[in-house]
Every structure is written in structure tokens, then in C-alpha cells.
Amino acid sequence: MRDASVILSSTITCPICRFAATEIMPTDACQHFYDCKGCGAILRPKPGDCCVFCSYGTVPCPPVQMQEGQRR
Structure with missing residues (x-):
């Protein structure tokens, strides 16, 4: 259940x-x-x-968060 750690608000x-x-x-x-x-x-x-949230947001987008979570 790794998706539970994905932050949706930025x-x-x-x-x-x-x-x-x-x-x-x-x-x-x-x-x-x-x-x-x-x-x-x-x-x-x-x-x-990859997106405006990764460039200007406080949290990277969910697809990037999920990729980072898979690398850990």
C-alpha cells in the first residue's frame, strides 16, 4: 500500500x-x-x-512521488 504516502496537495x-x-x-x-x-x-x-507542480509547487506531482518511492 505504497500509494498511501502520496501527497495530493501542493x-x-x-x-x-x-x-x-x-x-x-x-x-x-x-x-x-x-x-x-x-x-x-x-x-x-x-x-x-515533467509538470508545473515539479517546477513551482511545494510537493512534486504524484507520478514523480510514486517513482521516488519505488527507488527507495
Whole structure:
């Protein structure tokens, strides 16, 4: 039951306006776009990251968390 340790909530912070919002992440896919609720900017992942949560969130996305859990 390793999925029990997956965190679904992450606070994503806009690199432009610094607005922060706590969001629930999708469990089965990486999110490639995010509309900032502060300034309206469309955020995209940084090079090398799979999704906006891995780039701008406090917690990596569930698929990455599950991969990291399998490596331990």
C-alpha cells in the first residue's frame, strides 16, 4: 500500500507575481499548464521538469512521488 504516502496537495507559487495557491494534483498524469490566479500568466514546466507542480509547487506531482518511492 505504497500509494498511501502520496501527497495530493501542493502550493504552487507563480514566479512572476509570487501569488500562491494550494491545489489538488492529478494522480494519473503530469500537469503541463497552470493559469495563475493572481496575474493570469500561463505557467509551463521548467526545462527538465515533467509538470508545473515539479517546477513551482511545494510537493512534486504524484507520478514523480510514486517513482521516488519505488527507488527507495
